[in-house]
């Protein structure tokens with residue numbers, strides 16, 4: 001659907017209720033203001049009928065009113081559509097859109113927990129980020145009047161706390177797993193409900209690792225918040241740092257030097273390659289295929305060392321700066337890193353060949369944890385998981401940033417939506433990443449070794465000013481969105497991260513339900529979920 | 537199936553010679569700032585630049601408290617001159633008064649890992665210890681899922697409020713004698729996140745910590761060194777570099 005058609009459609013359908021301005025240039029959002037009554041239907045049409053992806057709900061508390069921003073994006077020339085709803089601060093009730101946009105489910109739960117808003121028609125509000133067994137009622141930590149310094153708010157942990165049970169059949173029981181379970185795992189709690197062999201319901205309880213990054217960011221400078229953006233989910237540090245920088249740069253109208261852009265692409269793909277190798281190792285490990293685990297582990301460590309040798313840091317910390325990069329990287333070093341990555345890639349390819357003919361391995365992946373395309377759509381799944389379920393969406397292609405439009409690459413896609421499809425996607429994407437890295441190195445000119453303060457990689461000092469913008473990247477686990485608002489003094493007034501794992505955790509139960517207990521770790525590994533990224 | 541065997545053999549031996557010999561491969565560690573000489577008129581701005589207050593001034597030299605470093609590289613990138621930086625990895629340190637580990641820890645030990653709010657990187661580096669490059673089994677270190685079998689509790693992350701209760705429960709479930717190891721800048725000093733209304737300032741706020749491994753994240757070799765320190769097979773590193781001379785400077789140990 002083109003931008004003009006969309007505008008016409010909206011004007012006809014909701015005259016007087018929805019105001020749709022003319023679409024601007026590609027990449028800049030179209031802000032549609034909407035009356036509360038028309039909100040669910042408008043969002044529903046965008047999502048279900050006009051095939052827009054739902055990115056997230058961003059709540060902002062102004063001086064006198066709420067502003068709720070529902071962010072959508074389409075692949076066509078309509079691009080970004082922000083649906084805005086406002087209401088005086090005293091009115092805290094909004095219509096829920098989950099009836100039409102199921103992907104908004106957790107966004108509304110989050111807003112309810114952190115801002116105290118109520119979404120009428122939402123089936124399940126309550127215990128989400130703030131665990132009921134630890135926090136008192138009525139705490140709204142993202143409100144401006146909330147004082148993070150004040151001591152209070154905690155309940156004594158309630159040892160008798162019991163979660164709600166959904167399955168009430170005779171013989172049904174809940175198997176609680178976590179937050180500490182198994183060997184080296186992130187902290188998350190699962191409630192697996194069952195009557196025997198198969199998991200009937202699986203409810204993850206997250207946010208054990210909630211560090212309130214978004215609250216900590218308020219009142220800080222962009223440089224300070226960049227540290228948090230890189231560190232809240234450090235296995236994909238570069239991607240998140242980049243999304244944050246892009247948001248800030250857009251507010252400041254910064255012009256990023258071409259060399260910095262190319263290096264950013266190079267590093268982002270190096271990170272994707274390394275993260276995917278790690279994900280592949282996890283999958284091999286979950287199926288207890290020891291030799292393959294060892295092979296993949298070697299390749300992951302190889303890539304960590306490549307990153308470390310090239311940039312100093314194995315997880316690419318301390319490279320980004322709003323306006324470009326903190327330091328330049330010599331062309332030769334990039335070329336060497338590329339050569340090593342190519343070697344790793346050829347070994348990854350060989351590993352894939354061997355896995356493809358190992359029937360004991362395939363038996364455990366094929367036709368388990370199936371997420372059909374339609375469901376993946378409805379849940380708004382992102383990244384490799386979505387692409388394994390037939391959704392060809394990739395922000396590098398659909399909404400290119402940092403010069404991705406100049407690069408040749410394919411977006412791999414599979415239809416089956418099972419564990420094996422997800423593994424194949426990971427392998428296919430590693431090939432595309434190296435392909436992009438090759439082009440990036442070929443495009444590197446000038447700059448290089450000389451001074452660490454090279455102007456080739458850093459725009460002149462940014463002029464921080466009031467404004468707001470969305471930064472986005474296709475992180476290794478899927479689209480990551482960072483909303484930043486700066487106040488007059490250039491400090492962060494609102495920071496909201498919508499990480500890909502937030503969407504994918506929401507859909508994870510789809511893969512587990514109706515499958516046997518022993519497949520649970522396999523499903524978990526094929527989903528490549530990060531708890532740190534989700535919990536923020 | 538035979539192809540796995542053949543390929544396994546063909547891959548050869550990858551395992552590091554550490555701790556018998558130092559590891560010389562590139563990219564195994566991000567290194568750490570070490571302080572030392574720095575132009576006197578710029579020291580103040582260097583101290584200012586570091587977001588976590590690593591640097592202080594003593595006797596005309598810059599001193600780095602490496603426990604706090606979060607590897608933002610702002611003291612070496614985009615600044616002239618860069619502060620001294622060393623590509624070391626032996627960072628395992630012992631908290632004051634807690635180095636008597638004794639006999640129970642001299643043989644193989646079992647480690648229970650708890651994630652108390654880490655960013656994923658520390659945990660990923662702990663996972664690397666099981667890969668062929670580091671293979672910690674050869675040194676008698678084993679990860680156990682159950683606290684009941686554990687000798688050492690390895691904690692990553694600054695300890696979020698939601699994890700406090702679970703962490704204490706794990707600790708209580710471990711048989712004595714037991715030791716606690718804090719791995720990563722967050723677990724050691726709160727890192728970039730603490731102290732805040734949802735987060736403690738590291739593991740020491742909640743449990744008695746014995747061994748600390750700084751770094752954001754510490755590379756696998758540093759964690760290995762920490763484990764070797766815990767079992768008394770390696771000497772602990774100095775927390776502050778250059779190491780302070782307590783008598784001369786009238787400092788008190790904290």
Ligand code: SF4
Nearest residue numbers: 586605606608609611
């Ligand atoms: S790298 Fe470490 S010492 Fe240097 S400025 Fe950053 S936190 Fe401070």
